[in-house]
Each structure stands twice: as structure tokens, then as C-alpha cells.
Amino acid sequence: xxxxxxxxxxxxxxxxxxxxxxxxxxxxxxxxxxxxxxxxxxxxxxxxxxxxxxxxxxxxxxxxxxxxxxxxxxxxxxxxxxxxxxxxxxxxxxxxxxxxxxxxxxxxxxxxxxxxxxxxxxxxxxxxxxxxxxxxxxxxxxxxxxxxxxxxxxxxxxxxxxxxxxxxxxxxxxxxxxxxxxxxxxxxxxxxxxxxxxxxxxxxxxxxxxxxxxxxxxxxxxxxxxxxxxxxxxxxxxxxxxxxxxxxxxxxxxxxxxxxxxxxxxxxxxxxxxxxxxxxxxxxxxxxxxxxxxxxxxxxxxxxxxxxxxxxxxxxxxxxxxxxxxxxxxxxxxxxxxxxxxxxxxxxxxxxxxxxxxxxxxxxxxxxxxxxxxxxxxxxxxxxxxxxxxxxxxxxxxxxxxxxxxxxxxxxxxxxxxxxxx
Amino acid sequence: xxxxxxxxxxxxxxxxxxxxxxxxxxxxxxxxxxxxxxxxxxxxxxxxxxxxxxxxxxxxxxxxxxxxxxxxxxxxxxxxxxxxxxxxxxxxxxxxxxxxxxxxxxxxxxxxxxxxxxxxxxxxxxxxxxxxxxxxxxxxxxxxxxxxxxxxxxxxxxxxxxxxxxxxxxxxxxxxxxxxxxxxxxxxxxxxxxxxxxxxxxxxxxxxxxxxxxxxxxxxxxxxxxxxxxxxxxxxxxxxxxxxxxxxxxxxxxxxxxxxxxxxxxxxxxxxxxxxxxxxxxxxxxxxxxxxxxxxxxxxxxxxxxxxxxxxxxxxxxxxxxxxxxxxxxxxxxxxx
Numbered sequence: 217x218x219x220x221x222x223x224x225x226x227x228x229x230x231x232x233x234x235x236x237x238x239x240x241x242x243x244x245x246x247x248x249x250x251x252x253x254x255x256x257x258x259x260x261x262x263x264x265x266x267x268x269x270x271x272x273x274x275x276x277x278x279x280x281x282x283x284x285x286x287x288x289x290x291x292x293x294x295x296x297x298x299x300x301x302x303x304x305x306x307x308x309x310x311x312x313x314x315x316x317x318x319x320x321x322x323x324x325x326x327x328x329x330x331x332x333x334x335x336x337x338x339x340x341x342x343x344x345x346x347x348x349x350x351x352x353x354x355x356x357x358x359x360x361x362x363x364x365x366x367x368x369x370x371x372x373x374x375x376x377x378x379x380x381x382x383x384x385x386x387x388x389x390x391x392x393x394x395x396x397x398x399x400x401x402x403x404x405x406x407x408x409x410x411x412x413x414x415x416x417x418x419x420x421x422x423x424x425x426x427x428x429x430x431x432x433x434x435x436x437x438x439x440x441x442x443x444x445x446x447x448x449x450x451x452x453x454x455x456x457x458x459x460x461x462x463x464x465x466x467x468x469x470x471x472x473x474x475x476x477x478x479x480x481x482x483x484x485x486x487x488x489x490x491x492x493x494x495x496x497x498x499x500x501x502x503x504x505x506x507x508x509x510x511x512x513x514x515x516x517x518x519x520x521x522x523x524x525x526x527x528x529x530x531x532x533x534x535x536x537x538x539x540x541x542x543x544x545x546x547x548x549x550x551x552x553x554x555x556x557x558x559x560x561x562x563x564x565x566x567x568x569x570x571x572x573x574x575x576x577x578x579x580x581x582x583x584x585x586x587x588x589x590x591x592x593x594x595x596x597x598x599x600x601x602x603x604x605x606x607x608x609x610x611x612x613x614x615x616x617x618x619x620x621x622x623x624x625x626x627x628x629x630x631x632x633x634x635x636x637x638x
Numbered sequence: 639x640x641x642x643x644x645x646x647x648x649x650x651x652x653x654x655x656x657x658x659x660x661x662x663x664x665x666x667x668x669x670x671x672x673x674x675x676x677x678x679x680x681x682x683x684x685x686x687x688x689x690x691x692x693x694x695x696x697x698x699x700x701x702x703x704x705x706x707x708x709x710x711x712x713x714x715x716x717x718x719x720x721x722x723x724x725x726x727x728x729x730x731x732x733x734x735x736x737x738x739x740x741x742x743x744x745x746x747x748x749x750x751x752x753x754x755x756x757x758x759x760x761x762x763x764x765x766x767x768x769x770x771x772x773x774x775x776x777x778x779x780x781x782x783x784x785x786x787x788x789x790x791x792x793x794x795x796x797x798x799x800x801x802x803x804x805x806x807x808x809x810x811x812x813x814x815x816x817x818x819x820x821x822x823x824x825x826x827x828x829x830x831x832x833x834x835x836x837x838x839x840x841x842x843x844x845x846x847x848x849x850x851x852x853x854x855x856x857x858x859x860x861x862x863x864x865x866x867x868x869x870x871x872x873x874x875x876x877x878x879x880x881x882x883x884x885x886x887x888x889x890x891x892x893x894x895x896x897x898x899x900x901x902x903x904x905x906x907x908x909x910x911x912x913x914x915x916x917x918x919x920x921x922x923x924x925x926x927x928x929x930x931x932x933x934x935x936x937x938x939x940x941x942x943x944x945x946x947x948x949x950x951x952x953x954x955x956x957x958x959x960x961x962x963x964x965x966x967x968x969x970x971x972x973x974x975x
Contacts, residue, residue, distance in 0.1 A: 267757035270765060287757075327733050327778035327799060330839065332748075332760055338839075339745040347738075347835030348674065350745075354842025364840040366733055366778075367800025371963055374894065382807040382894045382964050385799040387731070387779045395796055399811070406818045423757065424764055431770040491727065491786040491795035496697065496774050505792070625774075626783025628795045 222471045224485075225518030228405040231484040232473050233634075235311030235466030236576045237303035237415070240563040241277035241459055246306055250580050252562065253588040254609045258443035259563050260457050265289040266423055272430040275442035276421050277459030277564025292328040293362075295419030295460070296369040299569075300325075303415055303464035304373060311466040311478060316378035319409030322400040323370050323385055324392030324416030324568040330364035331422060369417070379413060389624030390530070392416055393463060393571025394632050398487040400467050410472035415464035416569035426458065432497065434534060446565075447592035448531035448558035449538050449604045456532040459564025463572030482579040485519065485617060485633040488512025492627030499540045505629055506544035510619060513631035514548070517617070524554055524633070525615030526587050528574045530623045531558025532565050541621065542600035555612075557590040557605040571622035575632050578618040582636035585612050641816045642876045642883035643948045643970075645716025645869030647708040647827065650932035650942065651679040651862055654711065656884075660949045663931050668850055669833070675847040678832040679862030679933025694788060699735035699775040701837070702784050705829030708865035709785045712825060716869035717881055726793035726821045727782055728812045730804035730828040730937040734776035736836045740767045781829065791825060802918070803894065803964030804828075805937040809868070809944060810890040810966075816870045823875075827867030828937035841936075844961050846919075853927035853934075859918035859961055862933015866942035885948035888969040900959060907967035908955050916943035916958025916966070925957065934961075944968050 224230050238245070241259025242252030252259065259277045265284045268274035281298050283290045290298065300323060308314060330338075338360050342349035354361040362368070370385035388395045393416030400414035429435050436455040438445035446457040473480055488509040494500035514521050530541055538558075545553045559577050560566075566573055581587050586609050593606035617635040624630075651667035652658045669680040686703050687695060689710060695703065713719055744763055751759045774780050779797040786795060796811075798804040805828045812826035831837055838845060838861070846858040853860075868887075876883050891907045915922030916939045918929060928943040929935075935942050940958045947954035951972035959965045 267761065269758035270761040272765070325799065327731075327776070329733055329736075329776075335741070335745060336748050336756070340749060345742070345746060347742075347838070348676075351676065351835060351838050351842045351845070354839050355845065355847070358843040361840055361842050364733060365801075365962075367803065367963060370800065371894075382803045382810075382892045384807060384811075385804065387777075387797050387799050388782075388795065389777065389779050392779075399796070402815070402820065406814060406820075408814070423761055427761065427764045428768060428770070428773040428776075431765070431768055432773060489794040491782075491792050493786045493790050493792050496780065496783055496787065624779065626777065626779045626795075627786055628779060628782065 220470065220474060230470035231401045231404050231467050232470050232480045233465050233482045233579060234468050234473050234478040234480060235307035236481060236579060237306030237464035238573060238576050239279060239299050239303045239462040241279055242563055253559055253577065254586055256589045256591045256608055257562060258591060260442045260446055262442060271426060273426060273435040273437045274439050277457060279460035291331050291363045292419040292422055293369050296325050296417045297372045299419065299462035300369065300373050300417035301376060303462035304377065304413060307464040307466050313466060317411060317413060318380055319412040320381055320400060320403050321374050321379040321383040322396040322414045323373060323383060324396040324572060325369055325385055326418060326420045326568045327387055328366045330361055334360045334363050377413060387568065388628035389626050390567050391571055391622040391624035391628045391630040392568035393573065394622040394630030396572060397484060397575055397632050398489060398630060401484050401487055404467060404469050411468045414467055415462060416572035417462035418460060418566045418569035420567055421458045421460055444592050446533050446561045448533040448561050448590055449597055449600055449602060450593060451595040451597045453533045453535060453538060455534055457564040459566040461563060461566040461569050461573055463569055463576045465576065482582060482634055482636040483638060485635045486513045486516025488516060488631040490629055492629060497625050498536060499623055501540060503540045503544040503547060506540060506623060507547040509629045509631040510544060510548045513619060513633040517633040519617060521549060523617045524619050526581055526618040527554050527556040528578050528618065528620045529556050529558045530621040531560055533560060542602050546601065553602060555587055555603045555605050557588055559588050561591040571630060574620045575634055578620050578634045579636060582615060582618055585615060587612055639817050639819055640873040641813055641870055641887045642873040643868050643885045643887050644871055644876045644881045644883050645712045645718060646884060646945050647712025647715060647867035648945055649704060649708050650864035651682060652932065653682045654684065656949060659946060666850060666930060670850060676838060676845045677850045677860050680833055681863035690788065697771050697774050698784060700831045700834060701735050701829055702775060702781050704831060704865050705781040706784045706788050708829055709825060709867045710789055712867035712869050713789055718823060718869055721823055722790040723792045725791045725823045725825055727785060727791050727795045728808040728826040729782040729797045730808040731778040731781055731797050731799060732937055733840065734778055736776060737772050738836050801963060802936060802939050802958065802960035806892050806940040806964060806966035809941055810892050812870055813887055813890045816872060822871060824870040825867060826870060827941045829865030830936040830938050832861035832863045832933060853917060853919055853929045854921045856919050859934040862935050864932050864935045864938055864942060866938045866945045868941060868945060883973055885973055886971040888971055890968045892964060892966045894964045900965060904957055904959060904965045907965060908957055910955050912957040913954045914943050914947050914956045916940045918961040940966050944970055948972060
């Protein structure tokens with residue numbers, strides 16, 4: 217056996233991946249999801265778990281669960297916990313680990329609120345129309361306000377896996393999954409633990425959130441052709457498509473993984489992160505902060521840019537994101553950028569989970585030497601100048617590192633650099 | 639690396655700034671009528687409009703405005719206005735804030751809608767009634783986003799969700815990053831507004847009702863409006879740039895587990911008895927209960943307690959626990975003014 221370096225170019229413990237879990241609109245397991253992504257299938261369809269009458273957008277990349285009853289879908293918090301459980305169970309099984317996990321849980325998740333059915337029930341039980349009556353009703357019926365306790369999903373997962381300390385329930389909007397990986401990675405590099413759980417779970421697809429995103433003109437409204445709606449980098453892209461899902465990774469120091477004989481599936485090579493001070497919902501159009509996080513991730517990895525042979529783009533399919541991101545990619549890589557796909561074309565934008573899901577997808581692409589496509593490419597925007605791996609997955613050889621971009625509403629940008637076989 | 643606290647941005651019912659938070663109040667500052675039967679510690683008068691441009695003001699509600707304001711106080715207090723481009727940010731947040739007038743109007747009307755028609759009715763009502771920009775007031779990470787936009791803070795930005803534990807964990811990670819040399823300048827903190835029914839609703843089962851009682855003698859919490867932001871940096875870097883450290887943040891530890899083990903975990907987190915407590919209720923022993931002075935500030939409770947310890951000029955052990963989850967302890971070494 218050849219000598220394996222235990223530390224990276226800066227003398228930090230190498231952070232490796234020993235387990236992965238994936239839950240997307242294309243499948244309830246990693247294998248099913250990855251098969252769908254390789255096949256270029258769309259998981260986007262009409263929403264059926266609640267009534268979408270009158271909504272501007274009536275479709276999404278849905279993961280309906282057994283707990284979703286007709287007319288009574290799971291509240292968002294319970295969906296986060298359920299999706300997270302499925303993904304982390306899968307990741308831990310692959311890693312051959314079970315609780316107690318002597319390290320942190322870092323979970324990207326959405327803010328959740330008391331939902332309308334519970335709100336209406338509180339109001340019905342209140343002895344008057346004012347705020348005091350509502351809060352008194354809440355004091356009498358804790359179960360009706362529980363949906364707003366946004367720490368609960370992370371606590372449920374922390375208890376299930378008996379992770380150490382306080383779970384880090386992270387929200388940096390659409391960058392949350394990337395931030396969670398970063399926080400776990402940093403804890404391992406600081407030597408706080410030898411193993412950590414990192415991931416993201418998303419369940420924002422509720423009536424009110426769908427309406428709010430539509431009001432911001434952020435969503436595609438191709439209600440007549442949902443499967444064609446998420447079309448990143450195309451000329452006719454008109455907004456993102458919301459998606460449910462979860463991604464999970466078991467991270468360990470190389471030393472810990474080797475010592476226990478675990479199979480090393482890949483490595484977190486580096487992370488870059490910068491806040492954008494430009495605007496709440498838009499990236500700076502000069503693309504400097506976005507290019508900056510990619511440069512920072514590459515620098516953190518200690519590898520030259522040409523080693524990165526694939527980019528999993530943020531690629532939301534909004535007119536503005538895709539343009540800014542393409543500009544940033546060219547700023548970092550020059551005229552000829554690495555093949556770049558947006559898997560959101562198939563599984564939608566899973567918001568808080570996207571960074572984790574897409575890091576897993578990058579690792580699978582490197583493992584199988586198979587780059588997943590961007591689908592719905594019958595009118596790729598030539599001005600972007602990107603090889604978007606249109607419509608069909610592409611076999612490659614010798615690609616050992618990839619970048620996963622995530623940019624959040626509120627200007628929180630993260631890029632995760634991953635590698636396999638380095 | 640030794641971690642110094644070089645700036646504090648504090649707002650509570652006591653007022654704003656270091657001075658009013660350096661002395662213990664003689665009597666609690668309360669609003670016992672505005673949100674009766676729930677006593678709260680109210681927000682002091684603040685000239686937020688003078689510090690937040692009007693176009694930004696409209697995109698926030700009270701919590702984001704307060705947090706952004708307090709973060710600005712901390713940056714100014716640290717003399718770090720020129721350093722924000724490389725400043726890292728950690729925020730602890732609960733849920734954002736809602737359009738309470740719209741919620742109330744919908745709830746009044748929805749009672750008359752037959753259950754089978756409610757979903758479609760609500761879709762229409764929300765689609766017509768919601769103000770698009772206010773969505774941003776609702777997103778928990780947008781306090782951090784607002785701080786970046788208003789104050790130019792452009793390093794890393796991370797928001798931890800959830801209750802008191804998120805505030806303590808944010809402070810722990812912030813301290814660890816500065817101590818390990820991966821952050822040169824860190825802004826960490828939280829804000830909470832008690833004087834809003836939507837904020838109180840989530841905590842309804844945990845709110846003390848009736849006349850005020852001191853923390854040690856009650857079983858539920860009396861919330862307060864307030865914010866606490868701290869600027870942390872390596873002591874050597876602070877001295878090099880001519881900043882005057884308020885205190886040293888020597889250690890932050892956190893833990894979580896089942897309710898029965900709370901006292902044992904708290905005892906294990908600190909080597910000596912607490913001098914200040916961020917407890918929401920229950921006896922903090924010999925320690926002073928910060929909630930008696932500021933009200934319980936939820937995500938901001940532990941950062942506020944650590945800030946008060948920093949201002950005490952003494953060696954302090956600060957402990958706290960969440961009303962549901964988490965235990966925390968910090969060692970703070972005050973420096974002579």
C-alpha cells in the first residue's frame with residue numbers, strides 16, 4: 217500500500233468522505249437519484265400534495281413522503297427531519313458507522329414557521345381576535361406552535377445519531393448545504409473532532425413560500441410543461457423550480473478513516489466563502505464575489521485550477537444568476553472553462569440542501585467518471601460560452617477534482633472543491 | 639491565539655451602548671401592559687431611521703433593523719469601520735418576522751370559509767395580500783445579509799438557526815475560528831424583539847404570565863427586546879492596529895442532551911461556579927441572572943451575558959441554558975478600562 221498523506225498542503229488534517237446519502241425528486245436513494253441524473257431525466261412535475269389553485273407556479277421537483285396524507289401534507293419541519301433522516305441513514309450505513317457519533321452535526325435547513333392550518337386552528341381556539349388571545353391559545357396548545365420551533369429538526373437528527381454538542385442548524389439560504397460542509401470541514405481541520413456529519417435538507421415547498429417566491433418573480437411559470445421548466449443556461453430560462461430533497465455526507469479525517477479501515481470515497485479539498493454586499497436577492501453583476509469564492513476554494517485546495525475538470529454550477533435557471541455565474545467561471549478559468557452542468561435542470565433548486573446534494577453529485581461524477589448533463593438544452597445561450605454538457609451525460613477520463621457552486625439570497629456565496637483519487 | 643473582545647454593540651431595555659450596560663439596574667425595566675398577560679422588557683427609543691437608509695428600512699422589520707443597528711454599534715465601538723471588507727460574520731437567528739396585519743386579517747376571514755375551500759381561498763388571498771419585499775424580512779439569514787449590505791461586511795457569513803443554543807454555538811465557533819487563526823476579525827451576535835405578537839407566539843408555551851418575577855423564582859421566561867454583537871480578534875492583531883480590547887474571551891463551551899442531564903452537563907462545562915447566568919428561568923445559584931436586567935433575549939441571551947461579563951472588568955464565568963435545548967459556558971477576563 218502506498219503511503220497516504222494524512223495532512224494537506226497547509227498541514228491541516230485531510231478531510232475525506234466515507235458515506236453519502238441522496239434523496240431527490242429522481243429517487244429515494246442515492247443509487248436511484250444518480251441513475252436518474254445520469255439518464256438525464258427530469259423529476260419536475262405538478263404539485264399534488266397541496267392545492268395549487270390560483271398559483272402562478274403549480275409545479276416543483278417534489279419528494280412526497282408516506283407521511284403526506286391527502287389534504288394534510290407534512291409540516292415543513294417534519295419534512296426536513298424526515299428527508300434528513302433518510303439521507304443521513306443512507307450515508308452512515310455506507311460509512312459503516314452508527315451513533316454515538318463523536319463529532320458535530322452541521323445541517324443546512326430552511327427557516328420554518330407555524331403553517332396556516334395550525335394558525336387557523338389557533339385562531340379557532342382563541343378567545344378573541346387579538347394577539348394576546350392567539351398567544352394564550354398557543355400556551356394552551358403547544359402542539360399547534362411546534363411547527364414554528366425551527367431548531368427541532370436539527371435536534372431530532374442530533375438525537376437520532378447522538379452527535380456531539382449542539383447541532384449547527386445552518387441557514388445561508390441557497391448556500392446552506394455548502395456552508396454546512398464548510399463548518400464540518402473546519403471543525404475537523406481544527407482538530408475538534410475526527411468525524412462529522414454534514415448535509416442539508418429542504419422542505420420549503422409549501423403554499424405560502426411558493427406564492428412568495430412567485431411574487432418575487434424568481435420562479436419559472438411554465439405550468440404547461442413542468443419537465444422543461446428548469447432550463448439553466450438556455451435562452452428561454454425564466455426562473456428556478458423549487459425542489460424537495462436532502463444530501464448527506466459522513467466526513468472524517470483521513471487518519472481516522474484509514475485507522476478504522478473505512479473506504480475513502482472522496483475528499484473535501486477546499487472551501488471558499490464570501491459575502492456579497494451588493495443586493496439582497498442579486499449577485500453583484502460584476503461577478504467579483506462569485507468568482508472570488510471559486511478562486512478561494514481552489515486556493516484552499518492547494519491545487520492548480522486546471523485539475524478541476526467539472527463544475528456543478530449553482531445554475532438556477534434565472535436569467536440573472538446564470539449570466540453572472542458564467543461570467544465568474546470565465547473570470548476564473550479564462551475563455552475555455554471546464555465542462556459545467558446544472559443538475560437543477562433535473563432535480564430543481566433544493567435551496568438549503570442544494571450545496572450538500574450537489575457536492576455528493578460531484579463526488580459521484582468523479583467516482584464514475586461520468587459528468588451529469590444539463591437537460592432542456594434546445595436553445596443554450598451562446599453568449600454564456602459554456603460547455604453545459606447538454607442533455608446527455610458524458611463519460612470522461614482522468615478527471616479528479618470538481619467544484620460545486622452555491623449562491624444564496626442575502627448574498628452568501630460558497631464554493632466547495634471535491635476530489636476523488638488524488 | 640488569545641482572543642480579544644474589541645467591540646460591543648448592545649441594545650436592551652437598559653438603553654444602548656457600553657455605559658448603560660456596565661451598571662446593574664436598580665429595578666427591572668418592564669412593559670407589563672402592552673402585551674399582557676405577558677410581561678416583557680421593552681426596546682428603548684432608538685433612532686434607527688438615522689442609521690438605516692430609507693430604501694433599506696422598508697425591506698426589514700423590527701428584528702433585522704435592531705440587529706443591523708447593534709452590529710453597526712459593535713463595528714464602530716471596535717474602530718473597525720475600515721476593516722469590514724475582511725470581517726467574518728456569525729449570526730444566530732430565529733424565524734424572521736411576518737406581516738402581522740395581513741395574518742390577522744386572513745385569520746379573521748378564514749373562519750367563515752368552508753374547510754374544503756380554504757386552501758384555494760388562501761392561495762388567492764396570499765397572492766393578493768403579500769408584499770413581495772417583506773419576504774426578505776421573513777428569512778432568517780437576511781439579518782446577516784442586511785449587515786453585509788449596510789455595513790459592508792464581506793468576509794464569510796454564516797447564520798445558525800434556533801433558540802438560545804444557536805447564539806451560544808455561534809459564539810463558540812466564532813471564538814474557535816479566531817483562536818485557531820482562521821479569522822482575523824469576527825463579528826458575532828444576535829437580536830430578538832419581544833414586543834411583537836408573532837415573535838411571542840412561537841414561544842407561547844414558555845412565556846411567564848402575570849406580574850413579573852425574578853428569574854430565580856419563575857419556571858417560565860420573561861422575554862426582552864435586545865441585541866448583542868461582539869467583535870472578536872486575536873489579541874496581538876488588536877494591539878497592533880491600536881484597538882483597545884474590552885476583555886479576553888478565554889473559552890466557550892457548549893453541550894446538549896436530554897433534559898434530565900442538564901445540571902450535570904452544565905457542571906462539566908465550567909471548572910468554577912458561574913458569576914453571570916443567561917438562564918431563561920430557574921435558580922442560577924450565586925450567579926446574577928442577566929434576564930433580570932435585560933429580559934431573556936433568546937438567541938441573543940448568551941452573547942449579551944458574555945458582553946456584560948466583558949464590561950464587568952473582572953474574571954467571570956458565564957453559564958446559560960436554553961429553555962428547551964443546550965447548555966453553555968464561557969470564561970471572560972475583563973480588562974481595566
